[in-house]
Amino acid sequence: MNNAHIHLLINHVPVLGTLLVLALLAFAAARRSSGRTRDALGVLAVLGAVSVVVYLTGGAAEDSVENLPGVSERMIESHEEAALAATVALGALAALAIATLWRFRGRVLPRWVAFAGLFGTAVVAGMMAWTANLGGQIRHSEIRADGAAATVEAAVPAADEGHERGEEQAR
Template identity: 35%
Template sequence: MNSVQMHLMLTHVPIILSITGLVMFIVALLIKNTTLTKTSYIIIVIAGVASLPVFFTGEGTEEAIERMPGVSEAIIEKHEEIAKLAMASIVAAGILALAALLSFQKTMVARVLKVVVLLLAIASSSLMAQTAHLGGQIRHTEIRNAAGGRDAQGLGKQQQDQDDD
């Protein structure tokens, strides 16, 4: 299995887990359920770990597809930029979620960790969704051009054709 196959196979895991962990965490906080809180922490930790192989197989995937017809280098670069932020934020959320799990008591540290994990989970879920959207645009021109014939960079079809030459 090569890096492209690994990237495509694993790419949805951190996205789904980060969003699932966030939703579960919010529900856990609202209903004040410690078991659900701990479970959401575990999911966020797994999302952070799962993001690493996805991110590190991205470069090989880029090299394999960057010269294919219809592939926009500008979208690949934007996808890569957002992916770096998404990976960093979910890894940070995962590390702090692990710390919160290990210090799961009613202390000031646990409360602060809870708030910080929540904020990082919101940020990372948003960044993961944006990363996924941009990643889809790399090969799926039907979503790239969905907004009035403009791609993520605001380029129209004519400009894209010029860029591809």
């Protein structure tokens, strides 16, 4: 297992984790559940730490792939910049979650905490999704907006035409 593989294994945790937190907070807000809000804030705290680890493994992953065919420094830098912003945002949200849990320890959380958490987590989830998209483009040319996907699209009609010819021959 190399550095890029490690990065790929753990980079999904903050992306999917923020979506889990969104669901928990939506449930908590709808049900007025202080307990579920606490759960969501706890998950945010863990995700903040995990996102730092994911970010730190990115440099080693970059070293593993930067000289591979089809990988450009521009794509890596775009992903790296988005990753830094998303990591800082999730870290700030995690710090707020920890502060909120400490401030309201032993007491019922006000309902506004779930709504504020929903807003903040939605922003961070969007940042994480964008970062993941940019990271995916590094090695998946079929999802790039720069036209690399056109080669895949050009191959699809040929495959469809061959399929249609096979149907005609079968008739």
